[in-house]
Amino acid sequence: MHHAIYAQVLVSLASSVLLVALFRRLQLPTILAYLVVGLFMGQLGLEFFAPDSNAHIIAEIGVVFMLFTLGLEFSVPRVIAMRRQVLGLGSLQVALCGLVFFIAVSLFAVPWAVALVIAAALAMSSTAIVTKQLDEQNEINHRHGLLSIATLLFQDMAAVPFLILVPILAHPEPELIASTMSIALVKGTLAFLVIIAVGKWFLPRLFQEVAASHSNELFVMTSLTVALVASWFTQWLGLSMALGAFLAGMLLAESQFKHQIETEIRPFRDILLGLFFITIGSLIDLQTLLDHWLLITGLLIGFMLSKLLIVLSIATMMKEKFEDAFKASLILAQAGELGFVLIGIARQQNIIGDKIASIVLAVGVLSMFISPFLIRYSDQINRRLFSLKLHSRQQSSSKHLISEAVKDLNQHVIICGFGRNGQTIKRFLDKLDIASVVLDLDPVRVKEARTAGEAIFFGDATRRSILHAAGINQSRLVVVTFDNKKSTMDLLSSTRNFYPHIPVMVRTKDESNLESFLHNGASQVIPESLESCLMLVGQVMYTLGLPLRKIIDEIQKVRDDRYHLLQSFFHGASSDLMRVLENHHERLHAVVLNGNAHAIGEPISRIQLPERIYIEAIKRGATSYTPPSRHMILQMGDIVLLSGEPDCIERAENTLLSG
Structure with a gap:
C-alpha cells in the first residue's frame, strides 16, 4: 500500500517537473501544466488523488499559504481604504452572478435547492489561480489587480454562509436556517476580533523573539505555524480556512518581518499550490466530457461570458476606467475552488446527483484551464477589442496635457517611471532647479503625485508620440527607471531610431541585461546590485583616507570596463543558487x-x-599576476583564477588538469 502511494507521488512529481519545464519554455502559464498532470492522474484512477484522499487536504494548505502571503501585501489601513471595492464590487458581483445563474439553472427544471447551490458555486472565482497568475505577472498592485483581489476577498467572506447553508438545504426548516446564520455571523465577528487582537499584541513580540535567536530554521517553522494556526482557528469556527490565513498575513503586513516571512513561506506555498492544481485537474471526468461535450461547451461559453459581462457592468457603473474594468472581468471569469467545495458538500448531502455534479465540475475546471490565458493576455485582448477608440482617445488626451506642460521647457530631463528610483531622482533635480518631466503608467500613482504638485503625466514612454509630446528633442537626458526588459527595449528602439542624439540612462536590478541594453542604444546602464558594491568600496576607500580623486578614478575604471571586475565572485554554501543560474552570474574558481x-x-x-x-590572475607564491601575460608559462604550484559562467568552469578546470 505504502509503496503504491509512494510510486503515485513520484509519478506526479516527475510529470510536474517535465511539464512545468516544457510550459515555461513555451511561455505558457505553469498552472496549466499542473492541471494537465492532474487530468492524467485522474484518468489513471490513482488512489492518492481520489476525491476523499488526504492529497486534497494537503493541497488546501497551498491555498492557505497563498492567502497568507497575499495578506502580507494588504495591511489593515490598505484594506480599509479598499472597502468601496470589497463591499461594492464584491457584494454586487456575488449577488448578481448568483441571481443570474439561479434563474438560468432553474430553466433546466431542477429543484430550487439544486439551482441555489449551483448558482452560489459558479458565483465564486478562483483565488488560487488569480493570485498566482497576477503575482507571476507583477500585477497584483495594478488597478485591475486590486479590483480582482477586492472581489475575491468578499467572495471568501460570502462563501461562509453558503458553506453553512448547504447542509441545511438537505432538510430545510426556516427556524433552523435563521438561527444557524445568526450563529455564523457571531462566529465570524469572533474570529475577526481574536485574530486582530493576537496579530496586534502577540505576533510582533513572537517574531521579535524568534528573530533574536538568529535561527533560520525556527523562523521558518514559526511562519508556517502562524499561517496554519490562523486557518485552523477559522475552520474550527466553521468558517473559511483561507479567511483566517489572509487576516493573519494582513496583520503582519506592517511589521518589519513582512519580507522575510514571505521569502520563507514561498517555496512551501508554490509546491503545495502545484499539488492543489493537480487535484483540481484530477476532478475532470473524460467520459462525462465525451458524453455531454456539446452541452458542456455551451454551458462553459454562457457561464464565462455572463460572468464577464456582469463584472464589467458593475465596475463601469462604479466609475472605474473601462480598461481596468474589462481586465478585471477577464480575470474573474472562471469558477473557484470554494465553488467545488460547495458542490462536494451538496453531493455528500444528496442535494445534487452525480451526473449534474460532474457536468458542473467539468464546466468549472475547464473555465480554470482557460483562465490563465485570459489573465496573461488580458492587455492584448483589451487592445484588440477596444483600444483603437479608447486607447487613442486616452493617449491623445495625455499627449495634449504633456505638450502644454513642456512647451516652455528646454534642456529638461525626462524620467520614465515614478517608483522609488524615479521619485528620488526627481527630488534631487528639483533641489538643483533642473527641470524634469515624469511619465508613468500607474494611474493611482499619477493621480497622487499630481495632487502633490509633481510634473507627472500618464503616458506610455515606449511610444514615440508620447516621447515627442514630452519634448524629447529639446531634452538633455532620458532616464529609464522601470524594471521591464521588453518595455526598455521598445523605448531604446524609439530613441535610437528617431532621437539618437539624446542620451538614455537605464536602471536595472543586475547586470543580466547590461550588454543587450548598451547594444540597443543605451548611453549608460546602471545595475543596482553592482553600483551598491561600488558605493561600499568607495566609502571604504574614503574611510581609509585615500584621495577623493583616486577613489573616483578607480570606480570610473570599473564602470568604463562595463563592471567586468564585479561580475565574477566566489560562490559559497549560502549563495542563492536559483538567482545565480537565472541571471548567469559569472563566478570565480x-x-x-x-x-x-x-x-x-x-x-x-x-x-x-x-x-x-x-x-583573471595567476598567483605564484607571494606574487599575483593580474592580468597575466598571454605568453606566461604555467608552473607547478601556480594557482589559476578562472572567471566565467558556472556551466563552463568545470570544463575549463578539466582542460587545465587533464587536457
Whole structure:
C-alpha cells in the first residue's frame, strides 16, 4: 500500500517537473501544466488523488499559504481604504452572478435547492489561480489587480454562509436556517476580533523573539505555524480556512518581518499550490466530457461570458476606467475552488446527483484551464477589442496635457517611471532647479503625485508620440527607471531610431541585461546590485583616507570596463543558487596546478579554454599576476583564477588538469 502511494507521488512529481519545464519554455502559464498532470492522474484512477484522499487536504494548505502571503501585501489601513471595492464590487458581483445563474439553472427544471447551490458555486472565482497568475505577472498592485483581489476577498467572506447553508438545504426548516446564520455571523465577528487582537499584541513580540535567536530554521517553522494556526482557528469556527490565513498575513503586513516571512513561506506555498492544481485537474471526468461535450461547451461559453459581462457592468457603473474594468472581468471569469467545495458538500448531502455534479465540475475546471490565458493576455485582448477608440482617445488626451506642460521647457530631463528610483531622482533635480518631466503608467500613482504638485503625466514612454509630446528633442537626458526588459527595449528602439542624439540612462536590478541594453542604444546602464558594491568600496576607500580623486578614478575604471571586475565572485554554501543560474552570474574558481597537470609548462596562449572563460590572475607564491601575460608559462604550484559562467568552469578546470 505504502509503496503504491509512494510510486503515485513520484509519478506526479516527475510529470510536474517535465511539464512545468516544457510550459515555461513555451511561455505558457505553469498552472496549466499542473492541471494537465492532474487530468492524467485522474484518468489513471490513482488512489492518492481520489476525491476523499488526504492529497486534497494537503493541497488546501497551498491555498492557505497563498492567502497568507497575499495578506502580507494588504495591511489593515490598505484594506480599509479598499472597502468601496470589497463591499461594492464584491457584494454586487456575488449577488448578481448568483441571481443570474439561479434563474438560468432553474430553466433546466431542477429543484430550487439544486439551482441555489449551483448558482452560489459558479458565483465564486478562483483565488488560487488569480493570485498566482497576477503575482507571476507583477500585477497584483495594478488597478485591475486590486479590483480582482477586492472581489475575491468578499467572495471568501460570502462563501461562509453558503458553506453553512448547504447542509441545511438537505432538510430545510426556516427556524433552523435563521438561527444557524445568526450563529455564523457571531462566529465570524469572533474570529475577526481574536485574530486582530493576537496579530496586534502577540505576533510582533513572537517574531521579535524568534528573530533574536538568529535561527533560520525556527523562523521558518514559526511562519508556517502562524499561517496554519490562523486557518485552523477559522475552520474550527466553521468558517473559511483561507479567511483566517489572509487576516493573519494582513496583520503582519506592517511589521518589519513582512519580507522575510514571505521569502520563507514561498517555496512551501508554490509546491503545495502545484499539488492543489493537480487535484483540481484530477476532478475532470473524460467520459462525462465525451458524453455531454456539446452541452458542456455551451454551458462553459454562457457561464464565462455572463460572468464577464456582469463584472464589467458593475465596475463601469462604479466609475472605474473601462480598461481596468474589462481586465478585471477577464480575470474573474472562471469558477473557484470554494465553488467545488460547495458542490462536494451538496453531493455528500444528496442535494445534487452525480451526473449534474460532474457536468458542473467539468464546466468549472475547464473555465480554470482557460483562465490563465485570459489573465496573461488580458492587455492584448483589451487592445484588440477596444483600444483603437479608447486607447487613442486616452493617449491623445495625455499627449495634449504633456505638450502644454513642456512647451516652455528646454534642456529638461525626462524620467520614465515614478517608483522609488524615479521619485528620488526627481527630488534631487528639483533641489538643483533642473527641470524634469515624469511619465508613468500607474494611474493611482499619477493621480497622487499630481495632487502633490509633481510634473507627472500618464503616458506610455515606449511610444514615440508620447516621447515627442514630452519634448524629447529639446531634452538633455532620458532616464529609464522601470524594471521591464521588453518595455526598455521598445523605448531604446524609439530613441535610437528617431532621437539618437539624446542620451538614455537605464536602471536595472543586475547586470543580466547590461550588454543587450548598451547594444540597443543605451548611453549608460546602471545595475543596482553592482553600483551598491561600488558605493561600499568607495566609502571604504574614503574611510581609509585615500584621495577623493583616486577613489573616483578607480570606480570610473570599473564602470568604463562595463563592471567586468564585479561580475565574477566566489560562490559559497549560502549563495542563492536559483538567482545565480537565472541571471548567469559569472563566478570565480581557483585551480591549483599540482602533480601532472596538463597545463604545466604550457604558455597561456596555447591553452584552449572553453568560450566565455577567462584567466583573471595567476598567483605564484607571494606574487599575483593580474592580468597575466598571454605568453606566461604555467608552473607547478601556480594557482589559476578562472572567471566565467558556472556551466563552463568545470570544463575549463578539466582542460587545465587533464587536457
